[in-house]
Amino acid sequence: MLISLFITCYNDTLFPNTGKAVVTLLERLGHQVEFRSAQTCCGQMHYNTGYQREALPIMLQFLKVFRGAEVICIPSASCVAMIRDHYPKMAAETCDPEIIAEVTGLLPRIFEFSELLIDKLGVTDVGAFFPHQVTLHTSCHSLRSLQVGEKPAILLKAVRGLNLVELGDSDQCCGFGGTFAVKNADVSSAMLSDKTRCILDTGAEICTAGDNSCLMHIGGGLSRQNTGVRCLHLAEILASTERGGGL
């Protein structure tokens, strides 16, 4: 299957290893990956912060870039949520029937990473090896907007050597919330301290999720506290084998 990768702007800039892992894994599973180089961003940061006017051209750019792509893989639940929850409204506000039709046609073609593997490719055991104790952060967008449910856990449980430990208060937000983490830095840090406490309580070496945005936040706290616990995107764990990858 030909899969088009929307890497997302912050993965592209800050977490290229996540993108490499997605490519490695999908190719290992026998699929072909394409990267349309004109892509930039989904517009989430602008839209959620109140800059909806600025988000519109970013959406139009997205639509143009992914025209004709049959299956679009997005290794970020919050970006998928942006597209599913807000693109239809943004399109409706343009009153342009072509844009509205394009967004309607786009939605069934976008897949969050764990959705792609389980729902579209029908695979739960991706042949990964990762001999570490891992806990899973269920990001708010994956939990409440996408409702991916058990999908990431199912994928992790099939990984050889991996010991998945349950995270307490797993439905609680880590305090990232995009610009919230900066505009309300104090409250955001207080929320993060609850989250890192729960993570440390699990005894896990690694905290994983389908969102590098949350992981950047959680990881920033774990690093500042010198906990030794690291964050790693789900794709990087699933791409690891006995021959390499991972830590």
Place this chain on the structure above:
Amino acid sequence: MTVRVGEAAHAQDFPAAAKELLTNTQLRHNVRHATSVIRGKRARVVGEMADWEDLREAGHQIKDHTLRHLDVYLEQFEEACIRAGGKVHWARDADEANRIVIGIIQSHGQTEVIKVKTMTSDEVGMNPALEAAGITPYETDLADLIVQLGEDKPSHIVVPALHRNRMEIRQIFLDKMGLCELGDKPQDLTNAARHYLREKFLRVKVGISGANFAVAETGAVCVVESEGNGRMCLSLPEVLISLIGIEKVIPRFSDLEVFLQLLPRSATGERMNPYNSIWTGISAGDGPREFHVVLLDNGRTNVLADEESRETLDCIRCGACLNACPVYQQTGGHAYGSIYSGPIGAIVTPQLQSMQHSQTLPYASSLCGACYEVCPVKINIPEILIHLRGKVVQNGDAPLAEWLSMKAAAFALSSAGRLAAMQKLARFAQWPFEKDGNLHHLPGLLGGWTETRDLPSIPDESFRDWWAKREKARQT
């Protein structure tokens, strides 16, 4: 017309107020404990309802329908209430509501009132207005009494003294009730309150209430509560005045079937409220001799006019979104600077005040969606927060540094070439701050982040660079 929401017009910005409250160890412990207990109780009693999602949808639909025909249902309510012997007044704003209420009390030559817990009276600032007119208000809801005696502010829609623990309440009662001895067991405290209030229930001639629901079909008014103190205020005084926000009307008596299931389970985690008072006008030989309804607008029609956020008025004030909110759990209600706190407060207060004096409230949320998930009438609070953020930006009220950054980012993200150039620029600009792959202390907007958290530095090679290199290697 001047809309007033308590003292919200003079409140501190949310981030500044929150910063102060976060240092209050006792308050944070109390709020964390109380919200977690109520959350657990709610989850249990909601979990046992097989048709919970259908009930939520029904609640949402009834409210949506009512708001679309609010003019019709309000007039229907007025007519039915008058037919049943009630008197109906219309108040455009807080001052008008207070003038009407004070006028009624003074026309009976009274100088004291007993009050059932009512958020709406706090919204219009009724107690200070009554006091200025020489009328003494006595709060009779236990939590409101604690707040009143402690010269405090409510910190929760349903549990106004949630930020206080038993020891603190004991001290307030000792100081203000003229007691020499008092234990700190719940029974000791309720006994003290009972003793203090009973004499007022029997003496005071005017009662003031809000309403949970007003039924257009019959003119009935409904108040639900846990203590029975409300029932005392609703039945013992000679004159009863109910201050009711215009969004509280529901079409039919049978609609209560939906809301009296949704409300107690969401609010206090009870299957049913211990006291459900429903009365229609006046009844000969029973209850108050005179019944007044004051229907309050105070900015509600402005909210109604905005189709994108109209469902804010669906709110039945259960407070479930407060208990579920990870922000509220950290700060408690006072950070919101309004009597309406938590996620619902963050959308109600700015809208009632036409986006004045409350520009930071729509941003007091990480948009995690926990509020929407528990809302019994399915108000999409995150969506409305985003809508209100848009208004803040459009009104030119966003901080300049943020506005400039967003404009620059939008420009960079409008083409892949510009994004790649921006990545290179940022990679270069970060070198003074980088150490071991992390940025530890950044200036400006990101300084708040790096005060408590590291930020990963931008790697030498972006994904798009890696891909381009790989493609090139493949072709050769």
